[in-house]
Amino acid sequence: MSTFTQVQHVITEVLEVEPEEVTPSTYVLRDLPTESIDLMEYGIGLNKECGISVSDDIVFLKSLRLHMAEAEDNGIEQQIHLRSVYPHLSTDRIQEILQTVNAGPVLQVQDIVAYIEHAKRA
Amino acid sequence: MHSLPMHFTGTHACVLGASSDIGMAVAKKLSEAGMQLTLSACSEKGIARITSAFPAATILELNLEKVARSVTIDTGVTNSPLGQIQQPDYLVDCMQSDFEGFIAGAAPKDIARYFETNISGRSICLRHVSRMMLGKRFGRCLFVSSTAGVLPNAGQGFYAASKRAGEALFQNLGIELAARGVTSCSIRLGYVQSGRGTAYIKNNPEAVKLSPARRAITSEEAASTIIFLLSDEAQMINGTTITMDGGLTACK
Numbered sequence: 001m002s003t004f005t006q007v008q009h010v011i012t013e014v015l016e017v018e019p020e021e022v023t024p025s026t027y028v029l030r031d032l033p034t035e036s037i038d039l040m041e042y043g044i045g046l047n048k049e050c051g052i053s054v055s056d057d058i059v060f061l062k063s064l065r066l067h068m069a070e071a072e073d074n075g076i077e078q079q080i081h082l083r084s085v086y087p088h089l090s091t092d093r094i095q096e097i098l099q100t101v102n103a104g105p106v107l108q109v110q111d112i113v114a115y116i117e118h119a120k121r122a
Numbered sequence: 123m124h125s126l127p128m129h130f131t132g133t134h135a136c137v138l139g140a141s142s143d144i145g146m147a148v149a150k151k152l153s154e155a156g157m158q159l160t161l162s163a164c165s166e167k168g169i170a171r172i173t174s175a176f177p178a179a180t181i182l183e184l185n186l187e188k189v190a191r192s193v194t195i196d197t198g199v200t201n202s203p204l205g206q207i208q209q210p211d212y213l214v215d216c217m218q219s220d221f222e223g224f225i226a227g228a229a230p231k232d233i234a235r236y237f238e239t240n241i242s243g244r245s246i247c248l249r250h251v252s253r254m255m256l257g258k259r260f261g262r263c264l265f266v267s268s269t270a271g272v273l274p275n276a277g278q279g280f281y282a283a284s285k286r287a288g289e290a291l292f293q294n295l296g297i298e299l300a301a302r303g304v305t306s307c308s309i310r311l312g313y314v315q316s317g318r319g320t321a322y323i324k325n326n327p328e329a330v331k332l333s334p335a336r337r338a339i340t341s342e343e344a345a346s347t348i349i350f351l352l353s354d355e356a357q358m359i360n361g362t363t364i365t366m367d368g369g370l371t372a373c374k
Contacts, residue, residue, distance in 0.1 A: 037298065044257045 132211020186243025
């Protein structure tokens with residue numbers, strides 16, 4: 001089973017939605033009826049499904065804005081700082097996140113997949 | 123005498139502080155009902171007591187102060203004894219370390235250790251267990267509290283604070299997870315003829331007479347009520363604290 005299918009399964013189980021509604025580019029908090037308590041269940045489900053203990057804070061980009069502000073306060077380029085906090089995300093994806101952050105919560109299903117694959121490789 | 127049936131969806135119960143008299147009485151009833159048991163104690167004596175009484179149970183030496191300290195240095199819970207608690211359906215928290223002292227008189231180190239055990243350690247343990255329950259969308263958690271939480275007594279400030287904190291934690295858990303099948307409540311016991319209560323009642327016999335019932339609660343009575351609160355029939359008793367004190371706190 002691919003990592004995407006595992007993540008998709010966890011999300012559909014928690015939200016009781018159809019698999020077609022969960023694609024790699026689906027925004028987890030914008031396109032799906034995800035509440036904060038659901039994120040906790042995703043974390044538990046990912047642990048069970050993938051055998052990986054996830055950091056909810058990192059995998060769900062919970063403190064993204066805090067880290068952006070941190071970079072600004074310390075005079076570090078946001079792109080570089082976020083890459084160090086979220087090593088599972090590619091430079092292109094971080095660039096995209098920075099460009100769309102004002103449109104709403106940026107977390108996409110592909111970001112969770114990237115985290116799990118990164119953890120599996122580690 | 124008539125008896126009415128109670129029903130239990132779950133099959134596995136974890137009792138923290140199981141070597142206490144109330145913990146032992148609860149574990150005995152659960153064991154007799156055929157429940158799989160995980161029992162914890164924090165001392166060698168306690169471990170020996172529960173091992174001897176419940177040879178089929180999973181026994182856990184659980185020092186919540188160590189648990190609290192280990193996570194602050196980021197070793198996580200998987201390396202701690204908490205990792206040995208496997209998928210319980212029920213949690214009965216009877217754990218309470220012993221410490222009395224005046225607020226202005228207690229040693230700062232003792233205060234910190236006491237709260238690490240009874241608040242931080244308890245919170246981390248509750249987090250660990252409730253996440254497992256959430257994963258299977260079923261669980262029932264019960265905290266054994268005390269009327270000392272609402273009837274102040276000189277020297278019992280830290281004990282009272284930790285009991286009130288425990289009630290708040292279990293209350294919040296029930297509020298946060300009830301929609302996902304995990305419910306929780308506390309039982310606030312008055313004078314109990316068991317453990318430390320026995321010595322207190324012996325030294326302060328007039329205290330029990332303040333209760334309208336004019337007697338202390340037995341471990342057996344406390345355990346029976348706890349078992350009822352764990353049952354399917356009591357699951358809507360959620361996010362709250364039930365008082366069982368013979369009417370003590372109802373009086374002026």
